[in-house]
Structures are given as C-alpha cells and as structure tokens.
Amino acid sequence: MILVIDVYDFSGLTQAIDKSLKAVMSPGWATFAEYVIIGLIFLIFYAILGLFLVYAERKVCAFIQNRLGPNRVGPLGIFQTIADLIKLLMKELVPIKNADKLLFNIAPFIVIIASFMAIASIPFARGLQALDFNIGVFYIVAVSSLGVVGILLAGWSSNSKYSLIGAMRSGAQVISYELSVGLSLLTVVVFAGTMQLSEIIESQANGWWIFKGHVPALTAFIVFLIASTAETNRGPFDLAEAESELTAGFHTEYSGIRFAFFFLAEFMNMFIVASLATTVFLGGWMPLHFGTGGVFNRIMDFIPPVVWFFVKTGIVIYIMMWFKWTFPRLRIDQLLTLEWKYLLPINLFNITLVAFLTLMGWHF
Amino acid sequence: MQDEVVKNIILGEDDNYIINVGPQHPSTHGVLRFEVSLQGETIKKVIPHCGYIHRGIEKMSERLTYPQIIHLTDRMDYLSAHMNNEAVCLCVEKALEVEVPERVLYIRTILNELNRIASHQLWWCAMGMDLGALTTFFYGLRDREKILDIFEESFGTRLIQSVNTPGGLMQDIHPGFQKRITEFIKYFRKKLPEYDQLLTGNVIFRERTEGIAIMTREDAVQYGVTGPSGRASGLSCDIRKIAPYGAYPRVSFKEVLRTEGDTLARYKVRIEEMYESMKILEQLTDNIPLGDYTAKMKAVIRLPAGEFYQRVETARGELGVYIVSDGNKTPYRIKFRAPNFSNLFVISKLAVGYKIADLIAISGSLDLVIPDIDR
Numbered sequence: 001m002i003l004v005i006d007v008y009d010f011s012g013l014t015q016a017i018d019k020s021l022k023a024v025m026s027p028g029w030a031t032f033a034e035y036v037i038i039g040l041i042f043l044i045f046y047a048i049l050g051l052f053l054v055y056a057e058r059k060v061c062a063f064i065q066n067r068l069g070p071n072r073v074g075p076l077g078i079f080q081t082i083a084d085l086i087k088l089l090m091k092e093l094v095p096i097k098n099a100d101k102l103l104f105n106i107a108p109f110i111v112i113i114a115s116f117m118a119i120a121s122i123p124f125a126r127g128l129q130a131l132d133f134n135i136g137v138f139y140i141v142a143v144s145s146l147g148v149v150g151i152l153l154a155g156w157s158s159n160s161k162y163s164l165i166g167a168m169r170s171g172a173q174v175i176s177y178e179l180s181v182g183l184s185l186l187t188v189v190v191f192a193g194t195m196q197l198s199e200i201i202e203s204q205a206n207g208w209w210i211f212k213g214h215v216p217a218l219t220a221f222i223v224f225l226i227a228s229t230a231e232t233n234r235g236p237f238d239l240a241e242a243e244s245e246l247t248a249g250f251h252t253e254y255s256g257i258r259f260a261f262f263f264l265a266e267f268m269n270m271f272i273v274a275s276l277a278t279t280v281f282l283g284g285w286m287p288l289h290f291g292t293g294g295v296f297n298r299i300m301d302f303i304p305p306v307v308w309f310f311v312k313t314g315i316v317i318y319i320m321m322w323f324k325w326t327f328p329r330l331r332i333d334q335l336l337t338l339e340w341k342y343l344l345p346i347n348l349f350n351i352t353l354v355a356f357l358t359l360m361g362w363h364f
Numbered sequence: 365m366q367d368e369v370v371k372n373i374i375l376g377e378d379d380n381y382i383i384n385v386g387p388q389h390p391s392t393h394g395v396l397r398f399e400v401s402l403q404g405e406t407i408k409k410v411i412p413h414c415g416y417i418h419r420g421i422e423k424m425s426e427r428l429t430y431p432q433i434i435h436l437t438d439r440m441d442y443l444s445a446h447m448n449n450e451a452v453c454l455c456v457e458k459a460l461e462v463e464v465p466e467r468v469l470y471i472r473t474i475l476n477e478l479n480r481i482a483s484h485q486l487w488w489c490a491m492g493m494d495l496g497a498l499t500t501f502f503y504g505l506r507d508r509e510k511i512l513d514i515f516e517e518s519f520g521t522r523l524i525q526s527v528n529t530p531g532g533l534m535q536d537i538h539p540g541f542q543k544r545i546t547e548f549i550k551y552f553r554k555k556l557p558e559y560d561q562l563l564t565g566n567v568i569f570r571e572r573t574e575g576i577a578i579m580t581r582e583d584a585v586q587y588g589v590t591g592p593s594g595r596a597s598g599l600s601c602d603i604r605k606i607a608p609y610g611a612y613p614r615v616s617f618k619e620v621l622r623t624e625g626d627t628l629a630r631y632k633v634r635i636e637e638m639y640e641s642m643k644i645l646e647q648l649t650d651n652i653p654l655g656d657y658t659a660k661m662k663a664v665i666r667l668p669a670g671e672f673y674q675r676v677e678t679a680r681g682e683l684g685v686y687i688v689s690d691g692n693k694t695p696y697r698i699k700f701r702a703p704n705f706s707n708l709f710v711i712s713k714l715a716v717g718y719k720i721a722d723l724i725a726i727s728g729s730l731d732l733v734i735p736d737i738d739r
Contacts, residue, residue: 026539065502161383165405165720236496236568239721326562328569331721332405 007304011127038130051081053267064325084091091256103157108261110150115268117143122275123197125285125305136197140183148174155250166249168334170240176339180227183347187220187354188280201284208283213363218352221281228273235324285309394734397627405719410712418738421665425698430456430528430665438524443483446475449528451685452549455674456530467655468532473611474648477641482511483679484634491728504659514544516646549642573627577714577726588706591681592633593730597625603677603695615647630729666693704736
C-alpha cells in the first residue's frame with residue numbers, strides 16, 4: 001500500500017492510517033492504537049523541540065552578550081543540550097527533610113502535563129492537529145492555567161523560605177496575566193467569529209489578522225506578547241526564579257530530572273505561547289500573500305505550511321528571547337501594577353473597539 | 365548605628381519571617397550576610413553580618429616590613445588595589461619626609477584613575493546583572509579587559525598591580541603605556557554613552573532605582589558614608605579636592621555632586637565620575653615627565669617613632685591609613701579606615717520599608733567590596 005504524504009493537506013494521510021488500522025483490528029482498539037501513536041509522537045516531538053529550544057536560547061543569549069555560546073560538544077555545539085540532559089538524569093535526587101513528599105514529587109509532573117496538554121492542540125498544518133476542539137482558544141488558555149498549580153505546590157512543599165517567596169510571587173503574577181492573555185486572544189475570536197483554531201487559521205486565508213484587523217489587532221498582539229511572557233515566567237518578568245535574588249525561586253530545592261522538568265516546561269510554554277500568537281495573529285500555517293495571484297504568491301504557496309508555521313513561531317520566540325536578555329527585571333509590585341492599571345484597561349478598551357468594528361464591518 | 369524606629373523590632377520575636385540573604389548568594393558579591401526580617405515582601409529590619417572574610421590584615425602587618433605590608437593592602441579593596449597601595453606608600457613617605465620624583469606622581473595618578481574606571485565598570489556591570497539585565501555584565505567586562513591588558517603589559521599582573529613601594533615604583537612603565545591609554549580613552553568615550561542609554565534610559569531600570577532608598581546628607585555624615593555614595597547625597601567628600609596628593613593639584617576636574625540621594629543618583633554619580641576620570645587621564649597621559657621612577661631609599665625602612673595618618677580617595681570612598689610606629693622596621697599598629705565598612709551599615713537605615721528586590725538594588729548601588737569591610 002502506498003501512503004501519499006501531501007504536505008499541503010495532511011488529512012489524506014491521517015485518513016489512510018485510520019482506515020488501515022480499522023482494517024486489522026476492531027474500531028475500539030484502533031482508536032486506542034491511534035491514541036498511543038499520537039501520544040508517542042508528541043512525547044518525542046516535545047523532547048526534541050525542548051532540546052532544540054534550549055540550544056537556541058543559549059546561542060541567542062551568547063551572541064547578544066558578545067560571546068560564542070556552546071561550541072565544543074558536536075559541530076557548533078549542537079549536542080550540548082543532550083550532554084546536559086544526560087548529566088541531569090545522572091544527578092542525585094536530593095530528598096528534602098520535612099518536605100511534603102507527595103506534593104514535592106508531583107509538582108514537576110503537573111507542570112509538564114499542563115504544557116503537554118496545550119501542545120496537543122496546536123495546528124501545525126492543514127489536517128496536522130491532534131485535538132481540534134470547537135473551543136480551541138478557550139481550551140488552551142484553560143489548560144495552561146494548570147501550570148500555576150504545579151508552581152505553587154513546588155514552592156510550598158519545598159519547606160524553604162526562598163522557594164515559598166518565589167512561588168507566591170509567581171502565583172500572583174500568573175493569575176493576573178491570564179486575564180490579559182484571554183482578553184487579547186478574544187480580539188481575534190470576535191473578528192473571526194469562532195474559537196476553533198483551525199477555523200481561525202482558515203479565516204486568515206485572505207490575509208493575516210494582524211493586517212486585517214489593523215489597530216485593535218496590533219494592540220492585542222503587543223499586549224499578548226507582554227502578557228504571555230509574564231505568563232510563562234520569562235523575560236523581564238522572571239522574578240519567580242530571579243537568579244540574582246532568590247537563587248532559583250520555586251525550584252531551588254529540585255535536582256536532577258525534576259529540575260529538568262521545570263526547565264523543559266518553561267521552554268515548551270514559551271513555544272506554546274509563541275505558536276498561539278502565530279496561529280491567532282500571524283496566520284498560523286498560512287503563507288504570506290501580497291494581493292491575489294502573481295508569481296510571488298505562487299512561490300509563497302509552494303513553501304510547505306509546516307515550514308511557514310515553524311518560521312513564524314521561531315521569529316516570535318526570537319523576539320521573546322531578545323528582550324529577555326536586554327531588559328532588567330520588574331519588581332513584583334511594578335509587575336502587578338503593569339497588569340492591573342495598564343494592560344487590563346487597554347484590553348477592555350480594545351475589546352469594545354473590536355466589537356464595534358466587527359459590527360460596522362470596518363475591517364478587511 | 366541603630367535608629368530609634370528600627371530598635372523596636374526584635375528579630376526572633378513572633379510574627380517575624382526571617383530570611384538570610386547570604387553569605388553564599390549570587391548578589392552580595394562576596395561573603396556578606398544580611399539577616400532580613402520580612403512582612404510579606406516588605407522589609408522590616410535588615411542586620412548586616414560581616415566578618416566572614418576577616419583575615420587579620422592589620423594584625424599580620426605588625427610582623428611585616430613596610431614594603432611587605434603594601435602587598436597585603438592589595439587584597440583589601442581589590443578593585444582599587446593601586447589606591448590602597450598608594451595610601452600606605454604616601455603615609456610612609458610622609459613619615460620619612462621623602463620627596464618622590466615628578467614622574468612617580470604622574471604615573472601613580474594615572475594608575476589611580478585607570479583603576480577607578482575599571483572599578484566603576486565592574487560596578488556597572490554587576491549592578492545591571494543584579495537587576496536582571498544579564499547582558500550588561502559582559503559588556504562591562506569587555507571594556508575592563510582593555511584596561512587590564514594595559515596593566516598586564518606594563519606590570520605583568522591584571523587586577524592587583526603591586527608596583528608601588530615607598531619612594532616610588534618598583535619598575536618603570538612599558539614604552540607603549542601612553543599610546544595604549546590614549547587608544548583606550550578614544551574607544552571608551554564612544555562606548556560610555558551607549559551604556560548610559562542601555563540602562564539609564566530604560567523605563568524598567570528607572571522604575572527600579574528612582575526614588576528608592578533616599579539617603580539624606582545627614583545620614584551620610586552620621587554613618588560616615590564617603591565616596592560616590594556620599595556624593596550622591598550632596599556630601600562633598602572627595603579627598604582629591606579636600607587634601608590633594610600625587611598629581612591631583614595639577615589637573616582640573618569636577619567633583620561630581622548630586623542632591624537626590626536615591627539609588628539612581630548613586631548610579632549617575634559613578635557614570636559621571638568615569639567621564640571625569642577620562643578627563644584627568646587625558647590631561648596627564650601625554651605629559652609624563654622623564655626622570656627616575658623611584659627616589660633613593662635605604663634598604664631597610666624604619667619609620668621614626670610617632671603617629672602618621674594619610675587618606676586617599678579610592679573608588680568607593682575615603683581610605684585612611686593610620687600607622688603607629690615605635691622606631692622599628694615593622695609598625696607597632698596599623699589601622700585602616702575602610703570606606704566599605706562605613707558604607708555598609710547605612711543599609712539598615714535605607715532598606716526599611718522597601719521590598720527584597722530593592723535590597724539587592726540598594727546594595728548594588730552602594731558598591732560594596734566585602735573584603736574591604738572585613739579586612
């Protein structure tokens with residue numbers, strides 16, 4: 001049997017696999033087998049992407065700081081992260097006296113599970129999406145909020161004052177900025193009329209929302225970038241794990257693979273947030289068109305959608321890394337002021353503006 | 365050193381959440397312990413505990429001859445190593461009433477100012493790093509490397525020059541010394557406004573430093589805070605102007621004073637001092653007179669019996685050297701008035717009411733070098 005992989009529409013491939021599985025086993029077992037296959041694929045993808053992102057961060061950070069970064073392990077240092085992973089796996093898991101054992105152990109898993117659930121619903125290309133709910137946007141925001149439970153548990157159960165301070169700061173921060181994330185995503189939901197991620201992308205076939213939705217979409221994009229860096233404890237909002245103040249904040253007491261989980265989850269959250277920005281504002285896997293027809297558009301169409309998706313996400317990730325390494329850190333009260341006194345009013349005003357514009361039809 | 369307001373809170377009582385910042389901590393830049401009593405994130409009381417790096421320099425000096433003591437003083441405030449050396453040399457030369465050649469005066473002053481720029485660069489990069497802008501650390505170090513290369517070419521060492529001896533210098537400068545300093549000044553004059561913009565112009569940075577921890581002039585006088593931290597509160601305490609030594613009477617430079625006294629003022633004073641140091645260097649570098657690099661001294665230096673005091677302006681404040689001699693070749697007692705010791709304890713007044721993140725910013729702006737506190 002020949003499997004034709006059409007890069008421009010993966011639904012053909014997925015249907016073919018589904019049919020071949022149902023031919024050899026009962027439908028129940030076939031579905032179960034599909035779950036296992038998709039789960040495995042995502043696990044591998046998650047791990048490899050994590051490795052790649054960590055390497056990218058170290059190189060970007062190094063170049064901004066006028067040095068080279070990893071360049072010994074493998075050509076251009078590409079195996080550095082694998083070496084670090086092996087090191088972390090071999091480290092002793094230090095048991096903390098008087099720590100709440102159950103909570104201490106499950107906290108890293110909660111963080112990883114939350115980000116894993118969110119990754120599963122990201123559209124990589126037409127037909128290449130594991131979970132395509134009709135409440136896609138709502139689902140992603142809801143599921144990423146589970147991560148904060150893991151952070152709070154980690155800080156509390158470590159039985160250390162530094163960790164507790166870090167976790168409390170982080171909890172306040174994440175919960176506040178979820179509001180801004182949700183509201184800024186709502187802008188495009190109102191424009192597109194649907195929360196389903198694949199539908200939102202299809203609605204950008206004649207232009208990305210950041211161009212079609214001019215002023216409010218641009219404002220929402222900027223607010224989303226700021227709020228989502230705060231959501232993921234990155235960038236100038238990383239006081240929960242501020243190295244120069246609290247040594248490592250809520251994950252001070254974790255070692256070995258547990259620390260690796262927190263570390264990995266932070267990078268994958270950054271990826272999720274960047275891909276959400278790409279999907280909702282920058283057209284997902286839709287190519288860039290100027291006008292209609294023409295040679296330029298045909299060339300843009302020729303590039304596979306998966307490549308488009310990763311390039312756009314990569315650019316957003318690069319921007320996030322860029323301002324992490326340039327700006328100093330905000331203090332907790334300044335951070336909360338930023339959210340409640342500045343971003344939230346801007347968001348609410350933006351939403352009203354969007355509703356008005358959609359009613360009037362004053363968008364492209 | 366306890367204020368009325370602060371005395372009423374006893375650490376260890378109920379309802380007091382105490383954390384230790386240090387002695388091992390990425391931000392205290394040395395082994396220093398702050399015992400902080402918190403209410404949520406707000407600081408109620410800070411008690412600094414020093415002494416973790418006390419090495420007994422003053423006691424050790426009682427068994428060493430004067431040229432040997434100079435090499436111990438390097439390790440006190442290692443970022444202004446040359447200025448520490450010069451303090452002891454000047455004290456000894458004052459006691460022996462020795463006239464050093466002109467060349468020595470110029471070279472010592474040039475090394476002072478180079479040390480000052482290097483020290484302020486390290487302060488600047490560490491301050492950025494403490495506040496979270498990790499990139500500034502690398503930019504500052506890159507420029508500091510150029511100064512350290514100048515030192516290495518002439519004297520063989522980078523951080524601690526150890527080239528002073530009572531009566532002059534131990535060896536002459538490298539022929540390329542003046543040229544390299546001119547090149548460095550040209551390079552650095554372009555970079556400093558860039559750095560200024562990167563941090564000073566940044567909204568986040570200004571929010572973190574403006575209006576934080578205001579030190580009034582009375583506080584500075586009461587706690588004995590000298591150096592750039594004191595000058596940021598309007599206290600005119602630059603020894604280079606009050607009691608000039610070396611080649612300072614021959615150069616014209618401004619004493620940088622500010623009146624706000626907050627963290628941003630302490631930051632700006634140091635940046636402007638770097639400009640002033642470059643001005644001094646420009647005036648001196650091309651005019652080093654030819655001549656001897658040391659005066660003729662006896663092989664064994666014995667100070668006459670009596671008490672001698674000399675003060676210099678290090679990068680952090682007023683360093684005083686007090687030698688009590690009983691006529692031998694080793695001092696009977698030598699006491700250093702360390703600038704960082706006085707600068708440290710004003711934190712217990714300044715940090716009350718601010719957050720933990722501010723404590724880091726404040727101790728960064730006071731520019732403490734811990735070995736100088738403990739000696």
